[in-house]
Structures are given as structure tokens and as C-alpha cells.
Amino acid sequence: xxxxxxxxxxxxxxxxxxxxxxxxxxxxxxxxxxxxxxxxxxxxxxxxxxxxxxxxxxxxxxxxxxxxxxxxxxxxxxxxxxxxxxxxxxxxxxxxxxxxxxxxxxxxxxxxxxxxxxxxxxxxxxxxxxxxxxxxxxxxxxxxxxxxxxxxxxxxxxxxxxxxxxxxxxxxxxxxxxxxxxxxxxxxxxxxxxxxxxxxxxxxxxxxxxxxxxxxxxxxxxxxxxxxxxxxxxxxxxxxxxxxxxxxxxxxxxxxxxxxxxxxxxxxxxxxxxxxxxxxxxxxxxxxxxxxxxxxxxxxxxxxxxxxxxxxxxxxxxxxxxxxxxxxxxxxxxxxxxxxxxxxxxxxxxxxxxxxxxxxxxxxxxxxxxxxxxxxxxxxxxxxxxxxxxxxxxxxxxxxxxxxxxxxxxxxxxxxxxxxxxx
Amino acid sequence: xxxxxxxxxxxxxxxxxxxxxxxxxxxxxxxxxxxxxxxxxxxxxxxxxxxxxxxxxxxxxxxxxxxxxxxxxxxxxxxxxxxxxxxxxxxxxxxxxxxxxxxxxxxxxxxxxxxxxxxxxxxxxxxxxxxxxxxxxxxxxxxxxxxxxxxxxxxxxxxxxxxxxxxxxxxxxxxxxxxxxxxxxxxxxxxxxxxxxxxxxxxxxxxxxxxxxxxxxxxxxxxxxxxxxxxxxxxxxxxxxxxxxxxxxxxxxxxxxxxxxxxxxxxxxxxxxxxxxxxxxxxxxxxxxxxxxxxxxxxxxxxxxxxxxxxxxxxxxxxxxxxxxx
Numbered sequence: 001x002x003x004x005x006x007x008x009x010x011x012x013x014x015x016x017x018x019x020x021x022x023x024x025x026x027x028x029x030x031x032x033x034x035x036x037x038x039x040x041x042x043x044x045x046x047x048x049x050x051x052x053x054x055x056x057x058x059x060x061x062x063x064x065x066x067x068x069x070x071x072x073x074x075x076x077x078x079x080x081x082x083x084x085x086x087x088x089x090x091x092x093x094x095x096x097x098x099x100x101x102x103x104x105x106x107x108x109x110x111x112x113x114x115x116x117x118x119x120x121x122x123x124x125x126x127x128x129x130x131x132x133x134x135x136x137x138x139x140x141x142x143x144x145x146x147x148x149x150x151x152x153x154x155x156x157x158x159x160x161x162x163x164x165x166x167x168x169x170x171x172x173x174x175x176x177x178x179x180x181x182x183x184x185x186x187x188x189x190x191x192x193x194x195x196x197x198x199x200x201x202x203x204x205x206x207x208x209x210x211x212x213x214x215x216x217x218x219x220x221x222x223x224x225x226x227x228x229x230x231x232x233x234x235x236x237x238x239x240x241x242x243x244x245x246x247x248x249x250x251x252x253x254x255x256x257x258x259x260x261x262x263x264x265x266x267x268x269x270x271x272x273x274x275x276x277x278x279x280x281x282x283x284x285x286x287x288x289x290x291x292x293x294x295x296x297x298x299x300x301x302x303x304x305x306x307x308x309x310x311x312x313x314x315x316x317x318x319x320x321x322x323x324x325x326x327x328x329x330x331x332x333x334x335x336x337x338x339x340x341x342x343x344x345x346x347x348x349x350x351x352x353x354x355x356x357x358x359x360x361x362x363x364x365x366x367x368x369x370x371x372x373x374x375x376x377x378x379x380x381x382x383x384x385x386x387x388x389x390x391x392x393x394x395x396x397x398x399x400x401x402x403x404x405x406x407x408x409x410x411x412x413x414x415x416x417x418x419x420x421x422x423x
Numbered sequence: 424x425x426x427x428x429x430x431x432x433x434x435x436x437x438x439x440x441x442x443x444x445x446x447x448x449x450x451x452x453x454x455x456x457x458x459x460x461x462x463x464x465x466x467x468x469x470x471x472x473x474x475x476x477x478x479x480x481x482x483x484x485x486x487x488x489x490x491x492x493x494x495x496x497x498x499x500x501x502x503x504x505x506x507x508x509x510x511x512x513x514x515x516x517x518x519x520x521x522x523x524x525x526x527x528x529x530x531x532x533x534x535x536x537x538x539x540x541x542x543x544x545x546x547x548x549x550x551x552x553x554x555x556x557x558x559x560x561x562x563x564x565x566x567x568x569x570x571x572x573x574x575x576x577x578x579x580x581x582x583x584x585x586x587x588x589x590x591x592x593x594x595x596x597x598x599x600x601x602x603x604x605x606x607x608x609x610x611x612x613x614x615x616x617x618x619x620x621x622x623x624x625x626x627x628x629x630x631x632x633x634x635x636x637x638x639x640x641x642x643x644x645x646x647x648x649x650x651x652x653x654x655x656x657x658x659x660x661x662x663x664x665x666x667x668x669x670x671x672x673x674x675x676x677x678x679x680x681x682x683x684x685x686x687x688x689x690x691x692x693x694x695x696x697x698x699x700x701x702x703x704x705x706x707x708x709x710x711x712x713x714x715x716x717x718x719x720x721x722x723x724x725x726x727x728x729x730x731x732x733x734x735x736x737x738x739x740x741x742x743x744x745x746x747x748x749x
Contacts, residue, residue: 143707148706
């Protein structure tokens with residue numbers, strides 16, 4: 001049976017996509033999983049893989065054209081198959097808008113509680129489920145048997161390519177994934193704490209008024225800024241000795257600050273929070289975004305998930321990979337959505353101090369300046385210190401001045417005593 | 424073991440049961456003097472006499488009702504339909520009297536009888552005489568429905584049916600009467616509600632009854648050459664249906680194709696699909712497919728008649744689709 005190739009929904013915010021380049025020509029043989037077409041979403045360029053095997057019979061959207069999510073891009077089928085009815089249904093497919101993601105409830109209590117590990121694995125963060133092959137409605141097509149084997153073996157179906165009709169994941173796919181050690185649900189959630197992803201605290205009247213007033217005064221996200229000067233001497237020592245012990249590691253100040261932020265956020269859940277309109281959402285896990293400038297312009301924030309539970313080494317390795325791929329627009333949507341807090345570092349460019357703009361709906365962002373050698377006063381004496389100025393931009397609807405200040409104090413304490421990251 | 428034709432096995436079953444139990448008698452059109460339209464009752468009139476082998480007029484509703492009454496009165500009638508197509512005339516007696524008697528009398532009076540005869544398509548007998556009606560009877564609570572596929576099954580199942588205390592619809596595929604097969608010597612019976620694995624296999628489960636068992640077997644032979652190992656389950660009785668044997672097989676093969684001669688809508692296959700999806704959902708690796716007769720009355724023309732019924736090619740195609748090998 002012939003299969004339709006649809007414009008995938010790459011992220012929650014994506015409504016249309018542009019076809020950049022067809023990687024196969026009409027009439028060419030296509031195997032399931034072959035890269036088929038390059039598309040540009042609102043955030044990245046991505047390759048769309050074929051979910052069917054057969055011949056690329058008809059390309060309906062040419063390179064350069066922009067079409068809505070869900071519109072048919074092409075038809076794959078057998079060489080001699082009659083595809084006229086599929087092709088003529090093109091308009092209908094475009095009109096059929098893919099269903100929106102699940103509605104968040106006001107309290108979040110129901111949906112916040114993942115019913116079972118599989119459901120968690122399919123949706124590791126508040127972002128869209130990581131489907132390598134977005135299907136209609138974002139659902140992973142899998143046979144009941146494949147689902148059961150995946151559940152029993154702890155494999156993550158969302159990470160498996162299906163070889164059945166329409167990309168359906170069937171037994172052989174799950175079994176070969178198990179044999180080759182594909183990402184498992186277990187590995188994906190091994191850092192995940194038990195319990196709900198977040199807690200929504202309904203707004204009090206006072207908080208509503210504060211939110212309204214501040215928004216009126218300073219635009220949609222009322223920012224304010226808190227700056228702190230952090231002694232980075234011990235962080236410097238940590239970095240140097242770690243890199244000496246393991247020259248391959250190449251630990252950066254950024255890695256250390258990211259980890260310290262994560263630890264501090266766990267101590268200050270009121271900063272690891274976002275404004276939903278009717279509630280303040282307190283996130284129970286720390287997914288830390290790292291602002292990255294894209295080559296050729298633009299900005300994206302890849303997310304290190306469950307950052308507080310990862311070691312410095314894991315954070316360092318993971319963020320290097322994310323940053324490298326972010327620069328070349330190779331991130332998958334699930335890798336740049338769902339952050340709960342972000343850091344932005346311009347220190348490497350010599351910027352001493354700046355204030356960053358919050359990445360909504362997050363409640364705060366930390367701007368990091370350069371680590372500088374400079375004279376400081378200690379015990380009445382002028383000495384040489386290593387200092388870094390950090391500025392926390394806070395959404396005043398979520399984070400009050402004292403709340404942000406206490407968080408910065410903790411962050412300062414952790415960076416000045418990095419041993420605290422290990423405790 | 425003796426090799427007998429299907430019709431001879433049925434004949435043996437009736438003979439042995441009539442010898443064993445004086446209450447058992449046979450009636451129907453041409454069952455006596457003519458030895459049966461398909462010679463299933465050959466020699467029974469000579470052996471048991473006209474009181475126990477009764478030729479009836481062409482009055483299905485009447486003589487089936489007579490059978491129900493005789494059963495209620497304590498006898499064990501075997502009512503032969505010259506073909507099951509004619510049972511449509513007797514449906515009121517079968518559905519409203521025989522099937523419900525035990526229930527409506529609060530368990531006091533039942534109708535222990537067998538209504539048997541040929542069913543399914545024959546040889547160019549056209550729309551009114553080439554119907555596989557087993558699904559109709561399966562629909563009715565109170566009836567048991569038996570559809571043997573081999574001479575040995577035919578004998579063992581008919582003996583059990585005659586001894587059963589419920590009305591049993593016993594449908595013999597018309598084109599199987601001449602089929603020869605080994606039949607065990609001596610007394611044996613086959614319980615109702617017990618399927619048989621006609622061919623063990625690992626890759627796909629084919630559920631087929633009556634003559635479709637043979638179509639499935641042919642397909643399995645062909646599929647074996649491609650490396651697809653099909654398991655064939657013959658339920659033997661459609662009601663009660665041996666769901667456990669079917670489910671065990673699905674849990675092993677994870678795929679199912681149901682083959683039946685009847686029409687698709689509300690067919691036997693629909694019932695089997697329901698059982699599988701309900702009780703073995705987590706074991707399925709592919710949608711369950713059904714291969715059935717075409718959803719039109721049986722045509723008279725020979726080439727069209729062949730197109731109507733499930734054949735080897737259609738079964739193979741369905742197996743390819745559920746094993747993702749097309």
C-alpha cells in the first residue's frame with residue numbers, strides 16, 4: 001500500500017515548514033529509514049527519514065516551498081501502484097490539522113504524575129515526545145507486541161525506527177534495537193527522580209495583582225536584575241586539577257557553573273519555576289538550557305536534562321555535543337525544548353557583566369561574565385582575586401527580589417566551595 | 424487404521440450410535456430407500472428398518488419440528504437436511520424451538536438432537552444452493568455448531584454430537600464427502616469445543632474450519648518453501664469455540680489469518696478476531712486479517728464460482744501481509 005510523506009511537526013510551536021532539498025528523486029528506490037528530504041522548521045534544519053519502503057512515486061511540494069504541518073509532501077509506493085486517489089487527497093491532508101498536544105491542567109497534578117515508566121520515557125520533559133519520525137498526531141506507531149517487548153526490556157519505542165507499514169514498529173525492530181543496545185527507557189530515566197515532573201501552585205490574588213501590575217509596567221515579561229560577584233579561585237583550581245587528571249575532559253568554567261546552578265536550583269525550587277498564566281509551575285526536575293549563538297546568526301538553547309543528577313563529566317561531555325550540534329542547526333526538537341532555567345555565558349568574549357533576556361516560560365536566566373584576575377580587598381588587604389560577575393534576570397511574576405538573591409547567595413557559596421557540588 | 428471416505432465415516436458414526444442407543448433415529452428427505460442424497464445413510468434402512476430410518480416429504484419446517492418434538496419426548500433424532508440451504512425453511516423450529524427449549528422450560532425439557540447435512544459451495548449449484556451458513560447458527564445461544572474437516576473428525580464428532588444433550592448443528596462440507604482419510608478402529612469420540620492443530624508452525628496462525636482447512640494446508644506447504652512456517656488451527660466446533668488453543672497459538676506466532684468460506688460481514692472470523700484482540704492484544708505484531716468468501720451471492724459461472732471462494736493464493740497473500748513479507 002502506498003504511504004504518504006507528511007510535513008512533520010518538529011516542535012510545539014511549529015505550524016509550517018519549508019522544503020529545503022529533496023534527497024531522493026522521483027522514481028528512485030527508498031528504504032525505510034533513508035533520509036528523504038531536508039526541511040526547515042521555525043528552529044532548525046532537519047532531515048526527514050522515510051517511514052516506508054518503495055519507490056518515491058510523486059513529489060508534491062518542491063524545494064523552496066513552505067507548507068503547513070501535516071500537508072502531504074510526497075507519496076511512496078510500489079512502482080506500478082495506482083496512487084491517484086492518494087495524490088488527489090492532498091488538499092484534505094493539508095486541511096487536517098494535527099491535534100494539539102495535551103492540554104495542561106491548571107493544577108497539573110493529574111498530568112504531572114507520569115502513570116508509568118513507559119509514559120515517562122516517551123515524554124522525558126515538558127517538550128514534545130522525542131519521535132524520530134513524527135507521525136500523524138505525533139503518535140508512535142507500534143504493534144501491541146512491540147510495545148510489550150519494549151516495556152519488558154525497558155526499551156524506548158520513541159527511539160526506534162519502525163520497518164512495518166507506515167513506519168509501524170514491529171517485533172523485529174524492537175528486537176534488533178535490543179541487540180544493538182539502542183537507548184533504553186531505563187537509560188533515559190536513570191537520573192529521573194521519582195514523583196511528578198512539576199507542581200502547579202495556583203496564583204493567590206496578591207500574586208495575580210503583582211503579575212498584572214508588573215506586566216503593565218515592563219512588557220510581557222517583567223524583568224529585574226540581580227548581580228553578584230563570585231570568587232572563582234576554587235572553581236579555577238577545580239577546573240585545572242580535573243583537566244590535569246583527565247586531559248581529554250576539557251572541563252570549562254561553564255560546565256562548573258551549569259552544575260552549580262543545578263545544585264542551587266534544587267535548593268531553591270522557587271527559582272526553578274515558570275509562569276503559566278493561572279499558576280506558578282514549580283519544576284521538580286532541573287533541565288538546564290545553555291544559550292548558544294548559531295553560526296550565521298540566531299540563538300538556540302539546548303537543554304541538559306536532569307542536570308542536578310549528572311556528574312561534571314557527564315555535563316561537560318553532553319553540553320559539548322549539544323553546543324556543537326546547536327551551532328550547525330543539527331539539534332532535534334526535544335533537545336532544545338523543555339528547559340526549566342537557562343544560563344547565558346559571554347565571558348569568553350571578554351564581557352565582564354551583562355543581563356540576559358529570559359527564555360519564556362522559564363522564570364529566570366543567569367548571565368555569566370568573564371572570569372577575571374583583578375584586585376580585591378580581603379581582610380583589609382588588596383590581593384589578586386579571580387572574580388566572575390553573574391547577573392540573574394528574574395521574571396518578577398515568579399521570582400521576587402529576595403528569592404532571587406537567596407538563590408544567588410547559594411550559587412556563590414557553591415562556586416566558592418565546589419566541594420558542595422559533590423555533597 | 425482403516426482409510427474411509429468422509430461419507431463412510433459419517434455412516435459408521437450413525438450406525439454405531441443407532442446400535443448403541445435405541446432412542447437414536449434418522450429422518451430426512453431420501454435418507455431411507457435412496458440411501459441418502461449423498462449416500463451418507465447407505466444401508467441404514469436395511470439394518471434398522473423404517474421405524475428408525477424415516478423418509479420424509481419435502482417439508483423442512485414440518486419434519487424438523489417433528490424432530491424437536493421427538494427429542495422433547497425422549498428420543499434422539501438425527502435430522503438430515505438434504506443441504507443446509509434448505510434449513511432456512513426450518514429456521515423457526517431450529518432457532519425458536521430447539522435452541523430455546525431447555526432455557527424456556529427452566530431446564531426441564533431439552534431438545535437433544537442433531538441436525539446435519541451438507542453445506543457450503545458445491546459444484547456450480549449457484550446462489551441458493553452454495554452457502555456457508557454456519558455463522559448464522561453460531562449466532563444463536565442454545566445451539567452447538569460442528570464443522571469437521573477430516574473423516575476421522577467427522578466420525579468422532581458426530582458420535583459426540585448424537586450423545587450431546589443439546590441441539591447440535593452438524594455441517595458437512597459438500598465437496599469433502601469423497602475425501603478419504605484414516606479413521607481409528609473401534610469406539611472413539613471427539614469432545615465438542617476442542618480444536619486441533621492440523622499443522623504446527625511458528626510464524627503465523629491460520630484459523631480455518633471445514634474445507635478451508637485443506638486450503639490453508641495447501642497454502643502452508645507453499646509458504647514453507649519461502650521459509651514461512653504456518654500453524655493451522657482447526658476449531659472443529661465453532662460453538663463452543665476452543666479459544667484457548669487459538670490464543671496459545673497467537674501468543675507463539677503473534678500473527679493471525681482467519682480463513683472461512685462464508686461471507687465476511689459478521690462472519691466466524693469476526694468472532695475469532697474479537698477473541699484474539701481481547702485476550703492476546705499484547706502478543707500481536709500485525710493486524711489480524713480475514714480471508715473469506717466474496718460478499719456477494721454465489722455466481723453460477725464456474726470461473727466466477729472459483730473467484731468467490733478463498734483459495735491458496737489469497738491465503739498466501741494475507742500471510743505475506745501479516746508477516747510483513749510482501
